[in-house]
Amino acid sequence: MPTFLTAYRWELRKLVSQKRTYLGLGATMAVPLIFVAALSLQSGSPNDVAFGKYVRESGLAIPLVLLLFASVWLFPLVTALVAGDIIASEHHNGTLKTIFTRSLDRGQIFVGKLLAAATYALLALVLMGGVALIAGTLKSGFHPLISLSGTHVSASHGLLLVLASFAVYLMPTIAVVCIGLFLSAVTRNSAAAVVGTLMAALLMQLIGILPGLGGLEPYLLTTQFQAWQGFFQVPTDWLPIGRAAWVCAIYAVPMGVAAYLIFLRRDVAGG
Amino acid sequence: MNAEASAPARSDRPVEARGLVKRYGHLLAVDNVDLTVEPGDVYGYLGPNGAGKTTSLRMLLGLIRPTSGTAQLFGRDPVILGRRALQGVAGFVEAPQFYPYLSGRKNLELCAAYDGGDARTLVAEMLETVDLADRGGDKVGNYSHGMKQRLGIAAALLRRPRLLLLDEPNTGLDPAGMRDMKILVRRLSAEGITVMLSSHQMTDVEELCNRVAIINRGRILYEGAVTELKRSLGTWYRLRASDLAQALRLAEGFDLGDVAVEGDELRFSGDEAVVEQFMIALGRHDVGVRALVPQQATLEQVFFELTESDGAAAAEPAPVLEPVT
Numbered sequence: 322m323p324t325f326l327t328a329y330r331w332e333l334r335k336l337v338s339q340k341r342t343y344l345g346l347g348a349t350m351a352v353p354l355i356f357v358a359a360l361s362l363q364s365g366s367p368n369d370v371a372f373g374k375y376v377r378e379s380g381l382a383i384p385l386v387l388l389l390f391a392s393v394w395l396f397p398l399v400t401a402l403v404a405g406d407i408i409a410s411e412h413h414n415g416t417l418k419t420i421f422t423r424s425l426d427r428g429q430i431f432v433g434k435l436l437a438a439a440t441y442a443l444l445a446l447v448l449m450g451g452v453a454l455i456a457g458t459l460k461s462g463f464h465p466l467i468s469l470s471g472t473h474v475s476a477s478h479g480l481l482l483v484l485a486s487f488a489v490y491l492m493p494t495i496a497v498v499c500i501g502l503f504l505s506a507v508t509r510n511s512a513a514a515v516v517g518t519l520m521a522a523l524l525m526q527l528i529g530i531l532p533g534l535g536g537l538e539p540y541l542l543t544t545q546f547q548a549w550q551g552f553f554q555v556p557t558d559w560l561p562i563g564r565a566a567w568v569c570a571i572y573a574v575p576m577g578v579a580a581y582l583i584f585l586r587r588d589v590a591g592g
Numbered sequence: 593m594n595a596e597a598s599a600p601a602r603s604d605r606p607v608e609a610r611g612l613v614k615r616y617g618h619l620l621a622v623d624n625v626d627l628t629v630e631p632g633d634v635y636g637y638l639g640p641n642g643a644g645k646t647t648s649l650r651m652l653l654g655l656i657r658p659t660s661g662t663a664q665l666f667g668r669d670p671v672i673l674g675r676r677a678l679q680g681v682a683g684f685v686e687a688p689q690f691y692p693y694l695s696g697r698k699n700l701e702l703c704a705a706y707d708g709g710d711a712r713t714l715v716a717e718m719l720e721t722v723d724l725a726d727r728g729g730d731k732v733g734n735y736s737h738g739m740k741q742r743l744g745i746a747a748a749l750l751r752r753p754r755l756l757l758l759d760e761p762n763t764g765l766d767p768a769g770m771r772d773m774k775i776l777v778r779r780l781s782a783e784g785i786t787v788m789l790s791s792h793q794m795t796d797v798e799e800l801c802n803r804v805a806i807i808n809r810g811r812i813l814y815e816g817a818v819t820e821l822k823r824s825l826g827t828w829y830r831l832r833a834s835d836l837a838q839a840l841r842l843a844e845g846f847d848l849g850d851v852a853v854e855g856d857e858l859r860f861s862g863d864e865a866v867v868e869q870f871m872i873a874l875g876r877h878d879v880g881v882r883a884l885v886p887q888q889a890t891l892e893q894v895f896f897e898l899t900e901s902d903g904a905a906a907a908e909p910a911p912v913l914e915p916v917t
Contacts, residue, residue: 323708331702338693415689419747422653422683423706424675588656590647 323425328433329440336403336441345399349445352395353387353453357460371469371550376457379464381479383457384450385553388490391449392546397497397522398515399445404438404501405514408584412509417589431584435577438498446494450487454480470555486549489562492569493545497522499576506583539564542572603667604631606681606755606786607652611661614647621647623810624661629755629788629803634781636801636818637790640899644810645790649685649759654678665755683757683788687764688744692733696724696743699732703747718746723772737764745776756780758789762796774800794892804891808899818891827888828861830854834880842877846870 336342360366360376360383367373370389375382411417420430466479474482500521504514525543528534538544539561548565551558607629614622622644629635639645650656652663654670654677662669668677690699700715719728722742732740741764748756761777762770770793777787777800791797797804798818805815814821828850833839839858843851846869848862862870867884874881889897 323706327705327708331705334698334702335691335694338691338698414691415687416691418650418653418655418685419689419703420706421655421675422678422681423703423751424678424708425706426675586657588650590650590656 323423323429325429325432325436328425328430329436330433332407332433332437333440336437341402341406342441345402345441346445346448348395349391349399349449350452352391353383353449353456356387356390356453357383357456360460371553372466375467377461379466379476379479380454380457380459380461381463381466381476381483383461384453384483385486387449387453388486388549389547392490392493392543393526394519394523396442396445396494396546398519400438400442400494400497401501401515401518403441404498405505405518406511407434407438408502408505408580409509409511409514412591413511415591417587421589427585428581431581435498435502438502439495442494442498443491446487446491450483454483466553468555469550469553472555474553482552485552489549489552489565490546492548492565493542496542496545496569496573496576499573499580503576503580503583506580506587540568540571542569545569603664605629605664606631606633606666607635607663607788608667609648609652609661609663612648612651612658612663613660614644614651614656615659620810622651622658625807625810625812627805627812627815629786631786632781632784633786633788633803634777634801635786635788636797636804637788637807638792638794638797638804638895639790639807643807643899645807646685646759647810648807649683649757649788649790652757653681653683653685655685680751680754681757682748682751682753682755683759684744684748685757685759687737688740688747690732690740690743690747693731695729696732696735696739697728699743700728700747700750704750707751714750718749721749721776722746738766738769741765742769745773749780753785755786755788758787760790760792762791762793770796794890794895798891806895806898813898821894822889822891824894826861827886828859829867830883830885830887831858831860832856832882832884833858833874834882835878838877838879839874842873842879843870845873 366376367386370386372382372385376386411420421427463476465476466474468474497518501514501518504517505511508514508517522543525541529538529541529543545565545568548561551561605628607627609625609627612622612625613620625644625648627648637645637648647656651658652665652670654674657671665677665681666679668679670677690696691702694702697715697719700718704715716725719725722745724739724742724746727735727739732743735743741761745761748758761773765773774796777789781787789801801818803816804818804821806813831839836853836856836858840851840853843858843860846862847866848860848870851858851860853859871881871884
């Protein structure tokens with residue numbers, strides 16, 4: 322019997338066959354390489370962001386700086402490239418009728434799509450982190466870090482904290498996946514869903530810096546992209562990390578459920 | 593590969609739709625449609641563009657929800673049972689569509705996987721069946737419309753269906769493709785598969801189908817046997833004779849209908865026995881019969897008769913001609 326895993330496997334195969342997949346993954350690998358190349362060619366450091374002033378002292382600082390940089394638009398965009406397209410492209414290609422008349426339930430197909438979009442986002446994150454770690458270590462060495470509290474962090478412990486940071490970063494990324502899926506299901510238009518997802522992320526950043534709305538900032542999705550910094554406080558500040566878990570769920574669950582219900586009940590009248 | 597034991601068959605009737613209605617805002621796309629397809633039927637679903645054929649088929653396949661009414665396939669309602677209602681059912685509506693960046697073979701493998709089977713050998717067999725074996729490795733984005741149509745048939749046959757629903761299967765096919773499609777439908781029917789197809793090709797439907805439904809403006813105008821439908825317009829005759837004026841005068845003495853001169857022929861309708869007596873009378877009055885040709889309405893003529901008269905009387909209720917079911 323086919324299950325959601327059947328749909329998941331084929332969604333991955335479809336992603337492997339599409340150019341846009343490589344566009345997003347290529348960007349996540351190119352950004353750390355460009356960053357390290359710029360460090361090699363110039364003498365300054367990005368001192369205005371956390372860990373920016375340590376990028377020449379430890380390669381471990383480079384993936385952390387990139388996590389902050391990527392949260393502005395790179396990750397929302399890369400994630401939206403697939404999540405925003407994965408349902409809309411079925412409408413565009415007229416293929417919903419093809420897959421809805423087989424032996425898989427619509428719900429199973431939806432779960433397969435959600436998992437595939439999340440897998441892609443995870444892969445993008447792993448690639449960016451991996452390339453940043455390797456290129457950063459080659460450039461600045463595998464050296465100890467200075468925490469945000471000013472304490473000394475050994476290189477091996479620092480590596481563990483970097484990996485944990487990437488894991489926490491995955492939470493808001495999955496929430497962006499759900500927003501992308503929702504817009505993909507609602508708009509049935511790939512471009513609108515991709516741009517809409519990116520605009521939603523940018524809008525939240527704008528709200529975060531508007532005067533008078535500062536109270537909202539801890540609950541904005543974009544703020545959760547910085548929750549990992551709690552790992553670099555001494556002692557570890559679990560508050561932003563714990564908050565990221567439930568704030569991301571507040572964004573992800575309703576969006577995911579709404580996308581699911583739309584997908585389940587949609588009339589396939591075109592194509 | 594399609595055994596879905598959790599959905600036991602409740603009826604042998606492949607299609608049973610009752611009171612199907614689909615409304616889009618103010619537009620009534622399908623208006624109280626009843627359809628009955630019996631096992632073994634090759635069932636033609638005819639209607640002008642926009643009559644509601646495709647919308648009906650979409651409801652049968654569970655792609656859209658009826659506003660009201662029910663559609664059952666082998667006794668199972670797709671609205672209630674989802675994909676379990678499609679056990680033993682396959683087909684496509686409008687042009688079959690596939691992922692353009694995957695090859696034809698990969699698309700079929702995807703379909704087979706979504707049916708729950710590892711059907712690599714079956715995929716090869718189906719590509720052979722629809723004459724796409726040597727193009728199976730090409731991306732579907734490079735296929736012609738006709739090739740996609742054939743791939744659609746292959747994708748449907750992968751399910752080893754007992755009921756095949758085909759929406760305009762001839763669209764985009766060249767004459768050879770249409771001929772092959774006809775041969776395929778005949779073969780599938782001979783293998784025991786019930787086929788329901790919508791078409792604009794009246795001659796093909798007349799040749800292939802034993803039963804038809806004619807739909808116009810969302811309403812069924814006729815459902816029943818093709819032979820019954822054609823008989824409803826009756827048989828008429830064309831007569832060529834040595835003295836047409838005399839023949840016309842003599843015709844007035846018999847119980848013949850629609851008597852008219854058309855060119856060098858006399859046209860009339862009537863029972864065989866009356867026509868026989870009329871011929872004898874012609875001979876007795878020295879009128880030589882050069883030719884007497886019995887004519888029966890073609891499906892196309894009946895179709896136009898029904899749909900155009902329905903169009904003329906659009907505001908009135910649809911006349912339903914003696915449903916046979």
